Amino acid sequence: MDIKQYMQTLGQQARDASRALSRAGTDQKNHALRAIATEIRAAADILKQQNDLDLVEGKTKGLDAALLDRLALTDTRIEGMAEGLEQIAALADPVGEISNMSYRPSGIQLGQMRVPLGVIGIIYESRPNVTADAAGLCLKSGNATILRGGSEAIHSNKAIAECIHRGLEKAGLPTTAVQVVETTDREAVGQLITMTDTVDVIVPRGGKSLIERISRDARVPVIKHLDGICHVYIDSDADLEMAENIAFNAKCHRYGVCNAMETLLVDSTIAADILPRLAQRYATESVELRGCELTRIILTDINAATDEDWDTEYLAPILSIRIVDGLDDAMDHIHQHSSGHTETIVTENYAHSRRFLAEVDSSSVMVNASTRFADGFEYGLGAEIGISTDKLHARGPVGLNGLTSQKWIVLGSGQIRH
Secondary structure, three states, X not given: OOHHHHHHHHHHHHHHHHXXXXXXXXXHHHHHHHHHHHHHHHOHHHHHHHHHHHHHHHHHOOOOHHHHHHHOOOHHHHHHHHHHHHHHXXXXXXXXXXXXXXXXXXXXXXXXEEEEOXXXXXXXXXXXXXXXXXXXXXXXXXXEEEEEOOHHHHHHHHHHXXXXXXXXXXXXXXXXXXXXXXXXXXXXXXXXXXXXXXXXXXXXXXXXXXXXXXXXXXXXXXXXXXXXXXXXXXXXXXXXXXXXXXXXXXXXXXXXXXXXXXXXXXXXXXXXXHHHHXXXXXXXXXXXXXXXXXXXXXXXXXXXXXXXXXXXXXXXXXXXXXXXXXXXXXXXXXHHHOOOOEEEEEOOOHHHHHHHHHHOOOOEEEEOOOHHHOOOOOOOOOOOOEEEOOOOOOOEEEOOHHHEEEEEEEEOOOOOOO
């Protein structure tokens, strides 16, 4: 196979399909989403058979238990894919929405219309359910998509793609609106991320090494985040019971997620009161604590935190703790070590909360809430394609609106400029 020619063909087909999608109304897109959900349910046995091929090959290649679990398609996960598509169909369609209409002195009427980005390339690993989720979000937002899943899920992804194509056909939409790359050759990724003539945006979903590679080599704009080094700062004016609950939930609700707390910052004036209580709570979940020198004076049996700890996304039951000298010291630490994902302050001090919101430069900044809320579903987006810590275009959880842009529209009645 000539990989370059193959990828260019996919790109041109996607570009042509994006024009057809831009003409599709909400009803037609929703029809396609529901039809795809029906096809996925009907093909459950076939999907599991193809998934078994991936699982057998994965075991042969020595994939660990966690990767095999992410790769597996169970009845519950297949139903989850179908339900997810139906949930996307139920969401409001952002495409065509017109806002900020106003009249100018010339008599023209000016506003902004929300429009699709065009063609979105999505590169992801392991989880075959991402194939359906990503296709659904791109379809509802009027974008054609090229999906490049991990080689370990190639049989599963191709089987899901067949369901998607049957659903698109039933709705009268081109099957090339959603294309799964059918080669496992890594050169396909290298081609996809440089196809500036046919691809508008790349969204990488996977481990840090994948996203670093895409960010480094891509010529197409990328929506991404690298790390989730999230902080909770317990202020001098915090309600300590609230602080304890938030700091425990932010770390222990789930470990292997990008919005879990990795560093706890505690004001020096209340550290002796709150840290022993939190240490007891963390001990019940076997969380390893690593602390600064001041923290280890209060919690004498914990390990010392190194400089590397402040810049580490553990994704594990490990927590670094630092005692800080007030709000400015806490924000200085966040400024130096945050990945720009999510930060929380726990405080009853209105002025402190307002300063934290204004001065902390992350994609989500919270007051008196767990970092675990930084999620598309919790934000009411219905679904998300991922999290963005970039500052241009989309930031934070990227839902349907994040997969669209705006263009200016002008309505006149014969005006000419003098």
